[in-house]
Amino acid sequence: MKNRIEGLGGLADPQLFNETLEISKWKQETLLQQLKMMLIIRGAEEKLAEGTVAGKIKCPCHLGIGQEAVAVGVSTNLRSTDRVFGAHRSHSHYLALGGSVEGLFAEVLGRVTGCSKGMGGSMHLYDGARGFMGSVPIVAATIPLAVGAGLAAKMDGRGDVAVGYFGDGAAEEGVLHESLNLASSLNLPVLFVCENNFFASHLHIGLRQPSDSIARFAEAHHIPNEVVDGNDVVAVTGAAARMINRARRGEGPSFLEAVTYRWKGHVGPSDDIDVGVKRNQDLTKWKGRDPVRRLAKAMQEKGFLSAERFSKVQEEVSTFINAAWMKAEQGDFPDQAALLDLVYFRKDEKR
Amino acid sequence: MTTSSLTYGEAILSGFRYLLSNYPEVFVIGQGLWSPWYVGNSMTGLDKEFGQNRIIDSPVSELAVTGAAVGASLCGYRPIVVHPRMDFMILATDQIVNQAAKWSHMFGGQAHASVTVRSIVNRGGEQGAQHSQSLHAWFAHIPGLRVVMPATPEDARDLLIASVLSGDPVLYIDDRWLYEIEQEVSPIVEKNLRTEGPKVIRTGTDCTLVGSSYATQLCVEAAAHLEKQGVSCEIIDLRVVNPLIFDEIISSVEKTRKLCVVDGGWSACGLAGEIIAGICEKTAPSLLESTPVRLTLPDAPAPTSGPLESTYYFQSDDIVAAVLRLVSKRVGELSR
Numbered sequence: 001m002k003n004r005i006e007g008l009g010g011l012a013d014p015q016l017f018n019e020t021l022e023i024s025k026w027k028q029e030t031l032l033q034q035l036k037m038m039l040i041i042r043g044a045e046e047k048l049a050e051g052t053v054a055g056k057i058k059c060p061c062h063l064g065i066g067q068e069a070v071a072v073g074v075s076t077n078l079r080s081t082d083r084v085f086g087a088h089r090s091h092s093h094y095l096a097l098g099g100s101v102e103g104l105f106a107e108v109l110g111r112v113t114g115c116s117k118g119m120g121g122s123m124h125l126y127d128g129a130r131g132f133m134g135s136v137p138i139v140a141a142t143i144p145l146a147v148g149a150g151l152a153a154k155m156d157g158r159g160d161v162a163v164g165y166f167g168d169g170a171a172e173e174g175v176l177h178e179s180l181n182l183a184s185s186l187n188l189p190v191l192f193v194c195e196n197n198f199f200a201s202h203l204h205i206g207l208r209q210p211s212d213s214i215a216r217f218a219e220a221h222h223i224p225n226e227v228v229d230g231n232d233v234v235a236v237t238g239a240a241a242r243m244i245n246r247a248r249r250g251e252g253p254s255f256l257e258a259v260t261y262r263w264k265g266h267v268g269p270s271d272d273i274d275v276g277v278k279r280n281q282d283l284t285k286w287k288g289r290d291p292v293r294r295l296a297k298a299m300q301e302k303g304f305l306s307a308e309r310f311s312k313v314q315e316e317v318s319t320f321i322n323a324a325w326m327k328a329e330q331g332d333f334p335d336q337a338a339l340l341d342l343v344y345f346r347k348d349e350k351r
Numbered sequence: 352m353t354t355s356s357l358t359y360g361e362a363i364l365s366g367f368r369y370l371l372s373n374y375p376e377v378f379v380i381g382q383g384l385w386s387p388w389y390v391g392n393s394m395t396g397l398d399k400e401f402g403q404n405r406i407i408d409s410p411v412s413e414l415a416v417t418g419a420a421v422g423a424s425l426c427g428y429r430p431i432v433v434h435p436r437m438d439f440m441i442l443a444t445d446q447i448v449n450q451a452a453k454w455s456h457m458f459g460g461q462a463h464a465s466v467t468v469r470s471i472v473n474r475g476g477e478q479g480a481q482h483s484q485s486l487h488a489w490f491a492h493i494p495g496l497r498v499v500m501p502a503t504p505e506d507a508r509d510l511l512i513a514s515v516l517s518g519d520p521v522l523y524i525d526d527r528w529l530y531e532i533e534q535e536v537s538p539i540v541e542k543n544l545r546t547e548g549p550k551v552i553r554t555g556t557d558c559t560l561v562g563s564s565y566a567t568q569l570c571v572e573a574a575a576h577l578e579k580q581g582v583s584c585e586i587i588d589l590r591v592v593n594p595l596i597f598d599e600i601i602s603s604v605e606k607t608r609k610l611c612v613v614d615g616g617w618s619a620c621g622l623a624g625e626i627i628a629g630i631c632e633k634t635a636p637s638l639l640e641s642t643p644v645r646l647t648l649p650d651a652p653a654p655t656s657g658p659l660e661s662t663y664y665f666q667s668d669d670i671v672a673a674v675l676r677l678v679s680k681r682v683g684e685l686s687r
Contacts, residue, residue, distance in 0.1 A: 083426055117459025126458040133425055134458055138449050144415040145450065148422020148430075155378070155404070155428070162422075175445075178415030185410060334459075342456045343495050344545075344594075345463040345518040 008212045008227065011259040012198070014285035017229045021298040026234055028304045034076060034233050035299065036313055038068040038292045041092045043321045044101050048091070048108060048122070049269035051325070057108050059121035062089040062137075066231075066263035069291035070195050071096035073236025074163060074256070077244045078131065083149035084163040085142035086125065086135030089195075089262070093165050094125040094132050102324040103127070111331030118334040119342060139200075140166060140173035143192070147179045150188035150253070161189040161247040169200025171214045180221040180253075189247035191240065192218065192255045195230060201266040202274050218255030230258030231291040261286040354537055360530035362504035363393035366511035367431075369539055371401045374429060377515060380407040380420055381433030381469075389435040390471065391530045417443035417468065421451045421520075424466040429515050437470040437524070438481045451520035452495035464520045467511075472526040472564070472615070475660060480652035485615045487563070488622045490522050491593035497521040497544060498593040502567035503552075504534040506590060509542050517544040526565045526615075548589075548596035551603060555585035558609040558674050561600060561626050563589040566613040573670035580671075582678055592622060597629050604630055610643040611674050613665075618647045641677050646670060 010016045023031055045065050051057040067089075075096035078084065086093040091104060099115060107114030108122045116126045123137040133149065136142055146164030153160040170176055171194065183190045194214045198205045205212050218225040224246070228235045236258055243254035263283060265273035272279050299305035357365065370377045383389030385398050385408040398406040409416045413434060420432035434440035440447075451464040474483040491498045497519050501507040507525060514521035521544070552567070553574055562570040567588040574584040585603050589595070604610050610630055612623040623645035630643065646665055654660055 085422075112459075114459075116457065117461065119459040120457050124457040126461055128461055134454070134462065136450065136457075138445060141418070141445055141450055144418020144446065145422035145425065147415060148419035148424070149426050150422075151419055152423040152426035152428050155423075156426075175414045175418065178410070178412035179418070181410055182412055182415045182419060186407075338459070342460040344497070345455055345460075345465070346545075 008259055011227060011229060012212055014282055014289055018288045020301060021232055021234055021294050023234055023298045023302060030076065031299055031304060034072050035295050037072050037096055039314060039317045040101065041068045041095045042292060043317050044095060044104060045091055047321050047325055052269045059108055060267045061108060061122040062267050063264040064089045064092050064262055066286065067195055067197060067260045068092055069233035069236055070230045070258040070260060073233045074193055074240045076237050077241045080131050081158065081160045082131045082163065083133050084131050085133050085146045086165050087142060087167065088123050088137035090125055090135035090165065094127060097127065097130040097132050099127040099130060099132055101321060102328050105325050105328030106331045109328055110333060111328065112334045113331035119338065140170035140175045143170065143176055143179045147183045147188060147190055150183060150190035151186065153189050159248040161191055161244050163191045163193060165193045165195065168194060168196040168198065168205050168214050171217055172208060176217060180217060180223055183253040184221045184223050187252040190253040191243050191247060192253065194257045196257055196259050197262045199275060215255055215257040223253050223255045225255035225257065227257040227259065230260030231289045233291055233295055354535040356533055357504045357536050358530060359504045359507050359532045360392040362508035362536060363511060363525060364395065366508040367394060367397055369512055370515050371405060376427060377429045378405045379431045379433060380409055380416055382409055382411060383435050384408045384433060390433065391527060413439055413442040414446060417446040421446050421464050421466050424464045425462055429465050431467045431469055431515060434470045436473050436482055437486055438484050440470050447496065448493050452493045456495060463518055465518045467514045467521045467523055469523045472524060474528065474653065477655050477657055477660060479655035483653035487524055487592055488616045491622065496593060499523045499591050500564040501525060501590065502564050502588050504532060505536040508536065510547065513542040513544040513547060516541060524564065528565045529568065532568060548591050549587050549599045550590060551585060551599055552588045553586040555583035557583045557607055557678055558611060559603040559607045560584050560586045561589065561612045563592060564615060566615050569667045569670055570613055572667035576671050577674055582674060584674065597633055600626065600630065601633055604634060605638065608638060608640040609677055610639065611677055613646045613670055616647060617650050618645065619650060621647060623647050644673050644677050646673050
C-alpha cells in the first residue's frame with residue numbers, strides 16, 4: 001500500500017479529482033445500490049436541515065452532506081456481525097448500514113420510535129442488529145471502543161471486523177495514538193476510517209496540525225494505510241475491501257484516510273455559519289467533486305443508467321423520505337419512567 | 352456449609368478464578384498482569400492458569416485499554432480492566448464516566464457496558480500524592496456507574512463476582528492495606544449486585560459508625576476499644592456506595608441517635624457528607640441527639656514524608672476519640 005505521509009497534495013485541491021469515476025470493474029447492481037444509498041443519505045440530511053429550519057428539530061444535527069461516499073463505500077464490504085462505531089457526524093454511517101430513515105428522524109425528534117428510543121438524538125445513534133454499535137460526540141471516544149470490538153471479534157474467531165469512524169480533529173486527541181498502538185500490538189481486526197474534511201468545528205487543519213495527512217499516525221504504528229479520494233465511492237469501496245479482507249484473514253488493523261468535504265457548517269443547516277468566508281470559495285469548488293453527481297454521471301456514460309431512470313430513482317427516494325418523516329412525526333415521546341429505568345441494566349429487578 | 356480461611360488478597364484471587372473458570376466471556380486486561388507484584392497476591396499465576404489471551408498485560412495506555420474493555424463488553428464479553436493504582440485511572444475517566452456509565456441510558460437501554468473496572472488504592476510507604484488517592488466519591492457521583500468497596504475477604508471475592516455478572520459498568524475498588532486481613536469465608540454463592548448494599552456488621556446501641564473499605568476495618572478496631580469504655584457501637588459497612596441504599600443506615604441511626612462517618616477520602620463533596628446529608632433529609636429533625644461527625648482525610652494531598660504521613664492518615668484511636676466526644680455532647684455542642 002502507498003505511503004503518503006508526506007501530505008495530501010492534490011487530494012486536498014478541490015479543482016482536482018473531479019473527473020468521471022472509473023467504474024468498469026464494478027457490478028452495475030452494486031453501483032445502483034450505492035447511488036441509491038447516497039441519495040437516501042443526502043435526502044435524509046436535507047430533510048433534517050429542513051426540520052431544523054422549521055423549528056421541529058431542537059437537538060444539534062451535524063450534517064455530512066457531501067461526504068456520503070465514505071460510509072457507503074465502507075459499508076458495501078460489511079456484514080451484520082461486524083461492529084461499527086461512529087461519532088458526532090454519523091447519520092451516514094448509520095444509514096449506510098441499512099439503518100431505518102424513520103428511526104433516524106424519530107430519534108432527532110425525541111420520539112420513542114427512534115433508533116435510540118428517543119433517548120439519544122442525532123449524536124447518539126444505535127442499530128445493534130445491523131452492527132451499528134453507537135455514535136457519541138466526545139471526539140475520538142469511540143476509537144478505543146472499536147479496538148475493543150476488534151478484540152472481541154478476534155476472540156470470537158468468526159472473521160468479523162470492527163470499524164471506527166472519526167474525523168481529522170480526532171487525530172489531535174491522544175487516545176488515537178493509544179488505540180493505534182494497542183490494535184497494532186495485539187494484531188486486531190480493526191479498520192480505522194478517518195474522514196478528513198479539513199475542519200474541526202471552526203478551525204481549518206492548517207491551523208491545527210503541521211500536516212494535512214492523518215494517515216501519518218498509522219505509519220508510526222506500522223499500520224497499513226491508504227489515502228483515497230473520499231468523494232469517489234468506488235475508490236473508497238476498493239480500499240475498504242482490501243483492508244477488511246486483510247482483517248478477516250487475521251492480518252490485523254488498517255487505516256483508511258478518506259479525503260472529503262462537508263457542505264454545511266459544523267452543526268446545523270447553514271452552509272458557512274461558523275467557518276469563515278474563505279470556505280465559500282472552497283465550497284463552490286468542492287461541489288464540483290460531488291460524490292453523488294460523479295457516480296451518476298459515470299453510470300450514465302457507461303450506459304448503466306438512463307437519465308430517465310435516474311430521475312425516477314431520485315423521485316422514489318424523495319417520496320420514501322417524506323413518508324418516513326411524516327411517520328416519524330407521529331411517534332410518541334418516551335415515557336417519563338425511562339428517565340430512571342434506563343440508568344442501569346434490567347430495570348425489572350430491584351435498583 | 353464448610354468454611355475456609357482466606358486473606359483479602361487470596362479472596363480476590365479466588366473470585367477471579369471462579370469467574371474465569373465458569374464464564375468464558377470473562378477476560379482481564381490491564382497493566383502489570385503478567386508481573387503480579389503490581390497487584391499483591393491477588394492475581395498471582397492467573398496468566399499461567401488461564402492463558403495470556405484471557406489475562407492480557409497491556410501497553411501503558413489507561414484510556415485506550417479501558418475503552419477497549421468497554422468496547423468488548425458491548426460485544427458480549429464481561430471484561431475486567433485492572434488499574435493497579437487508582438491515580439493512573441484518572442487518565443481513563445472519559446471511558447468510565449462518559450461512555451460506560453451513559454451507554455444504557457443514551458441508547459434507550461438497547462445496550463449496556465458489562466465492564467468491571469478494578470481500581471486499587473495504594474497508599475502510604477512515603478509514596479506521596481500521586482500513588483495514594485481514594486477517589487470513590489468522584490465516581491459515586493455518576494449515575495449509571497455502580498461503585499463497590501469491599502472491606503472483608505468474603506465481600507472482596509463475592510462482590511467481584513457480582514460486579515462482573517451484574518451487566519452494568521462497575522467500579523470495584525480494593526485497598527492494598529486490606530490484603531493481609533484474614534477471615535473464615537463461606538463457599539461461593541453468586542449474589543445479585545442490585546440487591547447488595549450496606550450491611551450491619553456489628554450491632555450496638557450508643558452510636559452508629561459508618562465506614563467503607565479500610566475505614567470499616569478501623570471502625571471494627573475502634574468499636575472493640577470503645578466497648579471496653581462502655582460505649583456500644585453499631586457498625587455499618589457501606590459495601591456499595593453507588594447507588595447508595597440508605598435503609599440500614601436510617602434504621603441504625605433511629606436506634607442509636609448518633610452518627611459518626613469514617614471515610615478514606617476528603618471532606619469536600621465527599622462520601623461522609625453524603626451519608627450525613629442523607630440522614631438529615633430522610634429522618635426527623637429531632638432524631639439526632641448529637642451533631643453528626645465525619646472523620647476524613649485532611650483536605651490536602653497526601654504527603655511523602657513519614658511523620659506527615661502518620662498525621663495525615665487517621666487511625667482507630669482517632670475514631671475512638673471522635674465517638675467519645677460525640678456521645679458526651681448534645682446537638683450543637685460539638686462545634687464549640
